[in-house]
Amino acid sequence: MTDAQRKLHHLLLVIAYGRRRGGVPLAELAKRLGVSNRQVQVYVEQAMMCGRYPFSGGDFVDVILSGDRVFVHLDQDLGTPAQFTRQEALALSAALGAVQASRGEPYAGIAASALRKIRARLSTDVQERVAEMEHRFAIPSDDRDVAERFSTIARGRSEQRAVDLHYYTASRDEMNRRRVHPYLLVQNLGFWYLVAHDGKSKEERIFKVERIKDATLTDEKFSVPASFDPRRYAPARIFETTVVRQARVRFAPPLARTVLEEWPRARLQKESGGRVVARLDFSRTEGMAAWIVSMGDRALVIEPDDLRAAVVARCRAALRAGT
Amino acid sequence: MQRHERLVSLMASLMHAPDLVPFEEIRRWFPDDYATANPDAGARKFERDKADLLELGVPLEYVPPDEDGAGGYRVDRRRYALRPVDLSPEEAAVALLAGSSLLAQEAFPYQDELRVALSKLLLQGSPPDSGRGAIALHPAMGGGSDQRRRIEALSVALANRKRLSFTYRARYSGETSRRKVDPYGMYCHLGRWAFVGYSHERQATRAFLVERMSALRVNSTRPRSPDFEVPVDFDVRAHAMVPPWRYEAHDPVTVEIAMDPEYAWLAERWFGATGRLDGAAVLVGLEATNTDAVVEWVLSMGPHARVASPVALAKRVRGELRAILARYGAEP
Numbered sequence: 001m002t003d004a005q006r007k008l009h010h011l012l013l014v015i016a017y018g019r020r021r022g023g024v025p026l027a028e029l030a031k032r033l034g035v036s037n038r039q040v041q042v043y044v045e046q047a048m049m050c051g052r053y054p055f056s057g058g059d060f061v062d063v064i065l066s067g068d069r070v071f072v073h074l075d076q077d078l079g080t081p082a083q084f085t086r087q088e089a090l091a092l093s094a095a096l097g098a099v100q101a102s103r104g105e106p107y108a109g110i111a112a113s114a115l116r117k118i119r120a121r122l123s124t125d126v127q128e129r130v131a132e133m134e135h136r137f138a139i140p141s142d143d144r145d146v147a148e149r150f151s152t153i154a155r156g157r158s159e160q161r162a163v164d165l166h167y168y169t170a171s172r173d174e175m176n177r178r179r180v181h182p183y184l185l186v187q188n189l190g191f192w193y194l195v196a197h198d199g200k201s202k203e204e205r206i207f208k209v210e211r212i213k214d215a216t217l218t219d220e221k222f223s224v225p226a227s228f229d230p231r232r233y234a235p236a237r238i239f240e241t242t243v244v245r246q247a248r249v250r251f252a253p254p255l256a257r258t259v260l261e262e263w264p265r266a267r268l269q270k271e272s273g274g275r276v277v278a279r280l281d282f283s284r285t286e287g288m289a290a291w292i293v294s295m296g297d298r299a300l301v302i303e304p305d306d307l308r309a310a311v312v313a314r315c316r317a318a319l320r321a322g323t
Numbered sequence: 324m325q326r327h328e329r330l331v332s333l334m335a336s337l338m339h340a341p342d343l344v345p346f347e348e349i350r351r352w353f354p355d356d357y358a359t360a361n362p363d364a365g366a367r368k369f370e371r372d373k374a375d376l377l378e379l380g381v382p383l384e385y386v387p388p389d390e391d392g393a394g395g396y397r398v399d400r401r402r403y404a405l406r407p408v409d410l411s412p413e414e415a416a417v418a419l420l421a422g423s424s425l426l427a428q429e430a431f432p433y434q435d436e437l438r439v440a441l442s443k444l445l446l447q448g449s450p451p452d453s454g455r456g457a458i459a460l461h462p463a464m465g466g467g468s469d470q471r472r473r474i475e476a477l478s479v480a481l482a483n484r485k486r487l488s489f490t491y492r493a494r495y496s497g498e499t500s501r502r503k504v505d506p507y508g509m510y511c512h513l514g515r516w517a518f519v520g521y522s523h524e525r526q527a528t529r530a531f532l533v534e535r536m537s538a539l540r541v542n543s544t545r546p547r548s549p550d551f552e553v554p555v556d557f558d559v560r561a562h563a564m565v566p567p568w569r570y571e572a573h574d575p576v577t578v579e580i581a582m583d584p585e586y587a588w589l590a591e592r593w594f595g596a597t598g599r600l601d602g603a604a605v606l607v608g609l610e611a612t613n614t615d616a617v618v619e620w621v622l623s624m625g626p627h628a629r630v631a632s633p634v635a636l637a638k639r640v641r642g643e644l645r646a647i648l649a650r651y652g653a654e655p
Contacts, residue, residue: 087482107420
């Protein structure tokens, strides 16, 4: 979208929103458009300059800023939003399609029905273009077979009922049972996570839905505490709370090259022979050891000692088990 | 008058006009812009404005003169306006949640369009309460402004079917080469943006990670004419959803993994297979075209999984475990 196109859209939306009964708060408009309050004021001034030929007194859009609200009294046929463009329809389709593809019920079904209604309102040519692009643009989920457990958890969340989980804790490499109060479901990088109060640790914890073997709804009621802040689980911070320790791991080629190319440079130190040493955060020794072992002899823990010992113990246990 | 102000006024004037409006009349409406000293410059400006309005979905059309000589431009008010979508509160809430999640993703290619589309949707009803939403989506890792620019350029090339050329650093071989590709589809998987297209060098369809591209060029000749056709049966999901053990590294191999029964469900879910009880273990079978990924998974499961067959693969896993122990100076 070019700058002129973006501004044109914004100007039309200022007029359309201002036409609502009682006007629209300036701050709401700024939030919707993703611009500053000052920019909305500029749009209001520009909207006053718009109108239709012959551009005499009553031909201009009558828009005013009164206090902190924008009002439009005369919109000159511009007060109804324009039909969705091809790109807008595709953007909506991608957003709702991602929820639909996530298999997270009931949200996936709700997203599908919203998509159907939106598609029915597209002009024929936009419908055709979107249909063509739908097979060419996707944000798929990597969770397989997640629907049943997800819907139980989502129901627990909406009805505020506790859920019993049979869960595989990868960081401790153990199966366990626990009762949780589901607060939030987050899909991060293709996988669903449940943020919940954990009855076992009495703390807010993150559970990977893929590792939930069974989920059972109970009759125990709970309420989400006012102190719960979903923003703590924003993309960059989602696993922040679980990081407590640091390891140094040496990677050998060819894995070292990928590490060097893809991981944050500040945590890496190049060595001779194409090797690289990385500083890595981790919370539980067992989970970290499992991950290190999965890379074979191309990853070697330099420190801490207990992590080295855990890697050795895990390899011995695997060999003893007949691997 | 700024350009977007002129575009709004042009739209409003054409929507209100009772008849078709010839360009000569439009020149009179906007003398400073279209009735310039050089008539060609004014006409070109009008053509650019017209193209922008059409791009934004404004139904501006030209009707050629009839036998009475009446012809000109018009904007059909009814076709312009978005008809109410009538979403239920739950649907509006999910649309807002999904949209807001993607707006928070700096690399999402249609950010401006999504913001405008959500604003249009929300105009039609009272805004749903999403402040304490139940779900959130974070499909991609951040990638900085370079990545965002590449994704934007790619999304335009994708929509307009324009050929790309770029330098690509292959993930597995590390080789760097110049590529010429017809982009068929784009996807975001496991936090990474990628696209699939016909590689002229390989003469085959290949997937490329956006973060590994540089010096990206979109063919700029004849920008409104497509450079290629997308195969009718193309579906990007078929490329995006390939699990790592199905990457095409070698001929298919049938593998059986013996699982500790308590953990067998993990293998069944991961490999999408149903296990069968065999003595003290549950055997989970799969067909792999990249056994490296199977070895990696089995190693990660420690004592809870082992390769039952083929024997060569089982031997390889044991060899990996012994090699790890050797690196730590430990006996098996």
